[in-house]
Amino acid sequence: MTIHGIHTIDTGFVRPQFDAAYLIVENGRGAFIDCGTNFSVPRMLAALDEAGITAAEVDWLILTHVHLDHAGGAGELIAQLPNAKLVVHPRGARHMIDPSVLWAGASAVYGEAVMEQTYGRLRPIPAERVIEAPDRHVVDLAGRPLLCIDTPGHAKHHLTVYDARANACFTGDVFGLSYREFDTSSGPFILPTTSPVQFDPDALHASIDRLLALHPSAMYLTHYGRVEHVERLAADLHQQIDAMVALARAADGHEYRHANLVEALTDLYAGRAEAHGWTQGREALVQLLHMDIELNAQGLAVWLDR
Known part of the structure; x- marks a missing residue:
């Protein structure tokens, strides 16, 4: 379903309907928001065909942040878009021009072989094609303004794109x-995502409230797709951020802190899912959320140690 010229693209990362990128088309011109990994590039280009525009008619690739499930394929995609510029938070720009530090940091966690297999080698983007987007920077897509809002909390280099035409936000991971x-x-x-290494609960609360103040009718999440019920979801996020911080503090100093935190987070999400009317049970929840629970536990631990 396409609303306001917004096309949802399943990047194919991990599993179906796990990782989304978006294409906005206005007056025959296009802007991508996020792009998945190198292996997502064929899907991004196929989305252009489905939308009836060419690679030469894409003006922008806007990144919410430079985590590799959102931005790993940026260099390869930009190389296929002859007229497009990359728009990124000022803190993320250098990592797109020279991705060596980004690669080294992720490789230290996952190992080189897994990185190559999961994301593909990161391709640098020429500096002249990179535009830094400070808070309230406006991207002009054929007369359609796309407002970039500084939204830290998940990452310090995170921005959200507000599309007034659709009255919707493209939220990356901050929502x-x-x-x-x-x-x-x-x-x-x-549920919130606190994945390593820059989780900041106070900043995340403030970013969610800042987006809510726009009174958007929908949010477009990377994980996954368009959601409405915005005010209720924001309240759910605020409650869970506080609950997760409390669980992290309770686990701190324990010999098996990480294992305790994984178990406590699983209990939290399973209880909330059941209260939400989800009837498939704890085991099915763990199957779907095991990676997110693990990353949330790691991110909370980094926050505690900081």
Whole structure:
């Protein structure tokens, strides 16, 4: 379903309907928001065909932040878009021009072989094609303004794109994760993402409130897709950020801190999912959320240690 010229692209990362990028088309010109990994590039180009525009008619690739499930394929995609510029938070720009530090940091966690297999080698982007987007920077897509809002909390280099035409925000990871498998008659289910290494609960609360003040009718999440019920979801996120911080503090100093935190987070999400009307049970929840629970536990630990 295409609303206001917005096309949802499944990047193919991890599993179906896990990782989204977006294409906005206005007056025959295009802007991508996020792009997945190198292996997502064919899907991004196929989306242009489906939307009826060419690679030469794409003016922008806007990144919400430079984590590799959002931006790993940026260099390869930009190389296929002859007229496009990359728009990125000022703190993220250098990592797109020279991705060696980004690669080294992720490789230290996952190992080179896994990095190559999961993301593909990162391709640098020429500096002249990179535009830094400070707070309230406006990207002009054929007369359609796309407002870039500084939204730290998940990462210091995170921006959200507000599209006034659609009255919607493209939120990257700052407005949490909402997988369609958890939808019930009560609507979408959501949880925050605190993945390493820059989680900041106060900043995340403030960023969510800043987006809510725009009164958007929908949020377009990377993980995954368009969600409405915005005010209820924001309240859910605020409650869970506080609950996760409390669980992290309770686990701090324990010999098995990480394992305790994983178990406590699983209990939190399973309880909330059941209250939301999700009936498939704890084991099915762990199957879908195991990676997110692990990353959230790691991110909370980094925050505690900081």
